[in-house]
Amino acid sequence: MSTAAPRTAGPDHLWTVDEHLDDILSTVRPLEPIELNLLDAQGCVLVEDITVPVSLPPFDNSSMDGYAVRVADVAGASEAYPAALEVVGDVAAGQSELLHVGPGQAARIMTGAPLPPGAETVVPVEWTDGGLGEGPVTGMRARSLAPEAAGGQVLVYRPAGAGAHVRAQGSDVKAGDRALEAGTVLGPPQISLLAAIGRGTVRVRPRPRVVVMSTGSELVQPDEELRPGQIYDSNSYALTAAARDAGAIAYRVGAVADDADTLRDAIEDQLVRADLMVTTGGVSVGAYDVVKEALSYAGDEDEPGSGVEFRRLAMQPGKPQGFGSIGPDHTPLLALPGNPVSSYVSFELFVRPAIRTLMGLPDVHRPRTRATLTADEPLTSPKGRRQFLRGRYADGKVTPVGGAGSHLVAALARANALIVVPEDTESVAPGTDVEVVLLG
Numbered sequence: 001m002s003t004a005a006p007r008t009a010g011p012d013h014l015w016t017v018d019e020h021l022d023d024i025l026s027t028v029r030p031l032e033p034i035e036l037n038l039l040d041a042q043g044c045v046l047v048e049d050i051t052v053p054v055s056l057p058p059f060d061n062s063s064m065d066g067y068a069v070r071v072a073d074v075a076g077a078s079e080a081y082p083a084a085l086e087v088v089g090d091v092a093a094g095q096s097e098l099l100h101v102g103p104g105q106a107a108r109i110m111t112g113a114p115l116p117p118g119a120e121t122v123v124p125v126e127w128t129d130g131g132l133g134e135g136p137v138t139g140m141r142a143r144s145l146a147p148e149a150a151g152g153q154v155l156v157y158r159p160a161g162a163g164a165h166v167r168a169q170g171s172d173v174k175a176g177d178r179a180l181e182a183g184t185v186l187g188p189p190q191i192s193l194l195a196a197i198g199r200g201t202v203r204v205r206p207r208p209r210v211v212v213m214s215t216g217s218e219l220v221q222p223d224e225e226l227r228p229g230q231i232y233d234s235n236s237y238a239l240t241a242a243a244r245d246a247g248a249i250a251y252r253v254g255a256v257a258d259d260a261d262t263l264r265d266a267i268e269d270q271l272v273r274a275d276l277m278v279t280t281g282g283v284s285v286g287a288y289d290v291v292k293e294a295l296s297y298a299g300d301e302d303e304p305g306s307g308v309e310f311r312r313l314a315m316q317p318g319k320p321q322g323f324g325s326i327g328p329d330h331t332p333l334l335a336l337p338g339n340p341v342s343s344y345v346s347f348e349l350f351v352r353p354a355i356r357t358l359m360g361l362p363d364v365h366r367p368r369t370r371a372t373l374t375a376d377e378p379l380t381s382p383k384g385r386r387q388f389l390r391g392r393y394a395d396g397k398v399t400p401v402g403g404a405g406s407h408l409v410a411a412l413a414r415a416n417a418l419i420v421v422p423e424d425t426e427s428v429a430p431g432t433d434v435e436v437v438l439l440g
């Protein structure tokens with residue numbers, strides 16, 4: 001059941017973190033599935049059951065480089081009394097024309113090559129003289145250097161039971177078996193299996209296309225010259241990287257000036273390639289808070305629930321937030337605060353789960369754990385707000401890095417966790433057991 005506050009909650013409603021998250025997750029829907037090439041489907045959720053069309057292995061084949069022989073011919077073989085067999089030829093991997101191995105005969109066989117008719121087992125080359133007559137060898141001579149080794153005689157020094165060193169047809173999966181179920185997230189091993197059974201494309205929910213747009217007339221792009229009053233645009237980089245890390249195809253747009261018309265035009269231009277829009281900055285209460293100004297009335301009056309609503313959350317950092325949908329396709333839009341730490345923390349808590357919901361992934365949230373707070377002095381937190389302090393987690397302990405300031409990007413770069421201080425807690429003593437969000 002959704003605990004989201006109603007959209008009509010009113011401008012004075014102070015939203016809890018959970019209400020805001022529920023509002024987002026109850027609005028965002030998984031993307032429609034499409035057929036993708038195997039490698040493009042990496043990290044995506046499969047929406048079809050996959051049935052094995054052809055058994056793996058498709059035929060009995062050797063697991064060793066050696067000699068394919070009959071069991072009776074090598075029974076009782078030893079170094080003192082080796083079995084001498086006539087070599088009738090080579091069977092290489094990929095070979096379709098097979099030799100026949102009769103009594104007293106052997107075929108030199110390579111790993112992965114089909115077991116020839118008549119043969120019942122494989123003796124590794126190390127158990128033979130390799131055709132040289134000088135005791136056990138460590139390997140075969142290359143065909144190009146010693147073509148005669150595909151004929152002549154081989155001495156076998158050890159017996160082998162039926163089926164030894166043979167990978168039986170269907171011993172991995174059988175035709176008709178279920179290879180993968182709908183809902184599986186495709187990692188490298190699943191992609192390996194799909195390729196192994198001959199599937200070049202699969203039906204999955206695609207990665208969402210996320211446009212990350214920073215706003216602010218003070219922002220300059222990295223490598224450009226910094227003039228008085230200007231700062232570098234770090235949010236568009238941080239959040240584009242975070243969107244990719246969450247599984248999205250992310251496009252960075254930085255930085256749009258603090259002008260409502262310019263911003264509206266920029267968003268309209270980008271909507272065509274967005275399944276989700278993320279903006280940073282301009283959501284607070286200043287005279288130049290342009291995202292709020294440009295988007296507060298962007299809703300379609302005929303569409304209940306459309307438009308972007310700006311709200312205050314009972315959290316720190318990340319108090320001012322906007323959420324809603326825009327454009328003809330009602331593209332979801334999350335407007336995050338401009339302070340770098342606020343935008344990053346907001347991304348982790350709200351945008352990442354939205355991206356993963358669009359992908360249909362089962363786990364949309366970062367993992368959480370409990371840890372013992374290690375600090376020189378108690379942590380302080382504002383009453384009534386859930387605080388997410390940056391921390392360094394290891395071995396069941398977490399240590400704060402930097403303070404609570406939302407501009408502390410250097411400390412953020414050293415953190416690997418967020419320390420959660422609940423709304424009703426104003427002070428946390430060292431040694432206390434605290435909740436931690438692991439940032440991975």
Ligand SMILES: Nc1nc2c(c(=O)[nH]1)N[C@H]1C(S)=C(S)[C@@H](COP(=O)(O)OP(=O)(O)OC[C@H]3O[C@@H](n4cnc5c(N)ncnc54)[C@H](O)[C@@H]3O)O[C@H]1N2
Binds near residue numbers: 289319340
């Ligand atoms: N009178 C009040 N002022 C503020 C309040 C408030 O309640 N009353 N809330 C504060 C909080 S909390 C936050 S968070 C910020 C949010 O402000 P905006 O979302 O409007 O963001 P800006 O004003 O555009 O920027 C804030 C800060 O961050 C820097 N910034 C912005 N974009 C980037 C970027 N892409 N890369 C790096 N740094 C960026 C910007 O220069 C400002 O320093 O409002 C508080 N004020």
Ligand code: MOO
Binds near residue numbers: 316317320337343406
């Ligand atoms: O909410 Mo602001 O994000 O505290 O810095």
